[in-house]
Amino acid sequence: MLITHRRTPPSHHLAPAPLTRTILLPVALTTALLLSGCAQDSDRDPTSHDAASPTAIAVESSEEACRLSAAEARAGTLTFSVENTGADVTEFYLLAPDGLRVVGEVENIGPGLTRDLTVVVPEGDYVTACKPGMAGEGIRADFTATRSSEDVTVTAGDARLVDQALVNYAAYVEDQTDQLVARTREFVDLYRSGDDDAARALYPVARTHWERIETVAESFGDLDPKIDAREADLAQGEKWTGWHLIEKDLWPQRAEDYTPLTARERGTYARDLMANTEELATRVPGLTYTVDQIANGSRGLLDEVATGKVTGEEEYWSRTDLYDFQANVDGARVAFEGVQPIVEQHDPELAEQIATRFEELQVLLDDTRQGDGFVSYDDLSATEVKRLSDAVNALSEPLSRLATAVV
Secondary structure (H helix, E strand, O other): OOOEEEOOOOOOOOOOOOOOOOOOOOOOHHEEEEEEEEEEOOOOOHHHOOOOOEEEHHHHOOOOOEEEEOOOEEEEEEEEEEEOOOOEEEEEEEEEOOOOOOEEEEEEEOOOOEEEEEEOOOEEEEEEEEOOOHHHHHHHHHEEEEOOOOOOOOOOOOHHHHHHHHHHHHHHHHHHHHHHHHHHHHHHHHHHOOHHHHHHHHHHHHHHHHOOOHHHHHOOOOOHHHHOHHHHHHHOOOOOOOHHHHHHHHOOOHOOOOOOHHHHHHHHHHHHHHHHHHHHHHHHHHHHHHEEEEEEEEHHHHHHHHHHHOOOOOOEEEEEEEEHHHHHHHHHHHHHHHHHHHHHHHOHHHHHHOOOOOHHHHHHHHHHHHHHOOOOOOOHOOOHHHHHHHHHHHHHHHOOOOOHHHO
């Protein structure tokens, strides 16, 4: 996935000036274009909204809580008035039910300030999140948009749909990068302290955020090998650092004559991984995208599944490949759903075929779940691996035509 790099302050949006960062459309909602905007900072009291109004929701964000005046509202145009009562800068998200796709977002709300997020929301279930410190997963809760008489269907031209797709994808990548930084920091702290059981449990979870945006991260050719190189891929004399070096140290059972890293070496490699991840986070807000890059990024993430995850090669030591598999599929699906309204205008049969193939692949992945995660890759039978591989191949064919359908 070829990405254009440019340096801008992290708070700048990545889309044309008239738009703000808004949604990534769920499959069921791709015929509706959701438009959102943020008002200027205000010193007014957010509770001045009519508390009984189904279209105005007051939000109080602090370090400990994210309180909404209502957990549901009528579908249509909603305004979330977000007051920061904490000591840190915060931001507020309205997310799709999967907690991944950004439906609407308002950021950089300083202590004591209030900002509004206005968004057109179809009927359905959503997730709200306040992010004190503008980092990590945030404080989350369920939110419901109930049936209403307001028409939320928009028949916009391609130009608006393209602009929307660019805004949506930029918001998604930045959100996943923020969560990657937070999870990586938690992981390296556990690893350095010698809490290996906890570090092993967090390892595949933290890496999920990397794998969801892997094709974007790989566009930084200097950082990708430092963060994600596998030992088998190293060139002669190349220094090995990053996730997979630490993975081997945590799961040395398959290694021959392995010497565990010392506490000092652990500290060195942990700090290196953290520094490179933080550097990635400083560069991501400087990216710009084109709609064909988003489409090709969806295909590229599925290629990552076919070449590394379904073969069990990526997580050679930990055997946690299915976490990566799911994360790559998540990222590919989100990228597709961002451009799906465009595809539906140009080639509705292709849009339906891709959506169906994603659903079929997800059913197979769900069969490999165990608790909150997945079984070890070694626990899959040859038949299960073949079914997953066939489903990936079945999706790859129509997905290879996605870029042509959006340009």
